[in-house]
Amino acid sequence: MARTHILVIDQGTTSTRSIVFDGEARRVAIAQREFQQHYPEPGRVEHDPEDIWRDVLATAREALEASGIAAADVAGIGITNQRETAVVWDRASGLPIHRAIVWQDRRTADRCHELRTDGVEDLVRERTGLLVDPYFSATKIAWMLDNVSGARARAERGELAFGTIDSFLLWRLTGGAVHATDVTNASRTMLFDIHRHCWDAELCRLLRVPEAMLPSVHDNAHVYGTTAADLFGAAIPVAGMAGDQQAALFGQACFAPGTAKSTYGTGCFILLNTGDQAATSANRLLTTPAYRIDGRTTYALEGSIFVAGAAVKWLRDGIGVITHASQTDDLATRVPDSHGVYMVPAFAGLGAPHWDAEARGAIFGLTLGAGAAHLARAALESVAFQTMDLIRAMAEDGSGRLAMLRVDGGMAANDWLCRFLADMIDAPVERPADLETTARGAAFHAGLATGVWSGLDELERLWSRERCFEPSMAAETRDRLAAGWHDAVRRTLSGNR
Ligand SMILES: Nc1ncnc2c1ncn2[C@@H]1O[C@H](COP(=O)(O)OP(=O)(O)O)[C@@H](O)[C@H]1O
Numbered sequence: 290m291a292r293t294h295i296l297v298i299d300q301g302t303t304s305t306r307s308i309v310f311d312g313e314a315r316r317v318a319i320a321q322r323e324f325q326q327h328y329p330e331p332g333r334v335e336h337d338p339e340d341i342w343r344d345v346l347a348t349a350r351e352a353l354e355a356s357g358i359a360a361a362d363v364a365g366i367g368i369t370n371q372r373e374t375a376v377v378w379d380r381a382s383g384l385p386i387h388r389a390i391v392w393q394d395r396r397t398a399d400r401c402h403e404l405r406t407d408g409v410e411d412l413v414r415e416r417t418g419l420l421v422d423p424y425f426s427a428t429k430i431a432w433m434l435d436n437v438s439g440a441r442a443r444a445e446r447g448e449l450a451f452g453t454i455d456s457f458l459l460w461r462l463t464g465g466a467v468h469a470t471d472v473t474n475a476s477r478t479m480l481f482d483i484h485r486h487c488w489d490a491e492l493c494r495l496l497r498v499p500e501a502m503l504p505s506v507h508d509n510a511h512v513y514g515t516t517a518a519d520l521f522g523a524a525i526p527v528a529g530m531a532g533d534q535q536a537a538l539f540g541q542a543c544f545a546p547g548t549a550k551s552t553y554g555t556g557c558f559i560l561l562n563t564g565d566q567a568a569t570s571a572n573r574l575l576t577t578p579a580y581r582i583d584g585r586t587t588y589a590l591e592g593s594i595f596v597a598g599a600a601v602k603w604l605r606d607g608i609g610v611i612t613h614a615s616q617t618d619d620l621a622t623r624v625p626d627s628h629g630v631y632m633v634p635a636f637a638g639l640g641a642p643h644w645d646a647e648a649r650g651a652i653f654g655l656t657l658g659a660g661a662a663h664l665a666r667a668a669l670e671s672v673a674f675q676t677m678d679l680i681r682a683m684a685e686d687g688s689g690r691l692a693m694l695r696v697d698g699g700m701a702a703n704d705w706l707c708r709f710l711a712d713m714i715d716a717p718v719e720r721p722a723d724l725e726t727t728a729r730g731a732a733f734h735a736g737l738a739t740g741v742w743s744g745l746d747e748l749e750r751l752w753s754r755e756r757c758f759e760p761s762m763a764a765e766t767r768d769r770l771a772a773g774w775h776d777a778v779r780r781t782l783s784g785n786r
């Protein structure tokens with residue numbers, strides 16, 4: 290019997306999901322686990338790679354069991370992951386030498402400042418499409434090599450391996466046989482030349498990362514290796530890998546230049562397909578590979594927002610204003626406006642277009658009339674305002690007016706947010722029938738590599754829309770709200786650090 294199902298491992302910032310898709314890309318089963326975040330000091334965020342591995346195995350086995358599909362009927366595994374998060378492990382034992390340093394971690398802000406002062410930024414922009422920021426992996430890797438005793442010498446001798454989460458999982462899934470990554474994850478390290486498609490020796494030297502510890506880099510749809518037989522009862526090919534934001538673009542079937550998606554998870558990442566052109570931005574957006582299939586690269590412009598759902602999580606876990614994230618929908622609907630309250634959620638600095646690692650969160654306009662509903666509304670509004678700024682930046686960079694924006698991620702379940710977003714970007718917001726588009730994108734890659742699906746036309750037909758939110762706000766109201774937001778951002782950037 291032909292193998293027709295795909296198992297996807299979606300390893301996000303706050304949770305790990307495994308999902309089984311059938312040959313029509315329909316979700317058959319899902320298993321999910323939240324895992325522990327470590328905040329050892331202000332500005333530092335770490336994950337224990339062993340927690341991640343434990344949850345990957347547990348959810349993959351659970352999803353397989355719930356689907357009723359035998360491992361032998363799975364055509365391939367797709368992996369998609371939180372990007373940039375850096376793991377360094379010992380090749381002989383397979384054990385990490387330090388907890389993973391997460392993409393939100395700001396500990397290397399000073400080092401990045403130094404690099405900018407040394408004039409490295411232009412080279413980084415030109416070769417990698419990125420800016421010098423602690424967000425990306427390179428300075429996190431160097432930090433581990435400099436702060437774990439003996440690590441740098443071991444890395445230089447080739448005893449240590451670096452990987453983003455995809456690469457670490459591939460290593461574990463294949464029983465230590467394969468050390469590889471895909472082009473989208475490689476491109477987030479600040480070490481990968483996105484035009485020549487290889488690790489850049491000069492950047493490795495400047496950023497002090499020995500090339501001996503880097504994985505080999507492949508297409509997104511590619512058979513990377515097979516799982517160790519004892520893990521699932523049958524060997525399964527690992528046939529697709531992609532960073533979660535690029536996977537979401539693919540899962541949203543944004544295959545044509547000019548199409549865009551925005552994913553609302555912990556952070557929010559807007560990617561605009563620019564075709565085979567690695568378009569550059571005059572507004573501090575990133576240039577990044579969207580996918581590479583059969584050796585052909587499609588690029589995207591990316592706007593990276595560090596805090597989206599995390600602001601809602603903070604309302605829940607940080608200050609206890611809500612007990613469940615979805616309550617923000619109802620709370621925001623209950624009040625006619627935010628009562629002049631603006632939240633600038635710079636909890637982890639500000640990403641595009643400001644790139645200010647030192648900025649800290651702020652709430653403006655509090656009066657005695659402000660309550661929980663206004664705070665919840667201000668948090669949701671801040672996510673839409675940030676999206677608006679980045680879509681305007683893309684338009685200024687020459688993308689033209691956006692015809693529509695496809696949304697996904699856990700927070701896109703929020704109807705109020707989607708309506709407000711359509712108003713603020715003044716374009717329709719389309720929500721797909723299944724919000725698990727990140728996993729779908731990874732499934733598409735694994736399905737292409739294993740022959741479950743034949744090409745992009747077929748994948749486009751598998752996408753379906755659940756709802757479209759049309760803009761209806763008066764331009765004058767939009768301009769007034771946007772002006773209030775920009776004023777709050779200005780004040781945050783000038784004084785709050
Ligand atoms: N209905 C909702 N309204 C607002 N925020 C939500 C809603 N549901 C989930 N969220 C937020 O979305 C995030 C979870 O989305 P998810 O895509 O699972 O994130 P990740 O992949 O980064 O772990 C959480 O930060 C949560 O606060």
Ligand SMILES: O=P(O)(O)OC[C@H](O)CO
Pocket residue numbers: 301302303370371372373392532533534554555556557
């Ligand atoms: O975990 P998410 O979905 O917020 O995604 C994290 C991004 O990949 C970070 O670049």
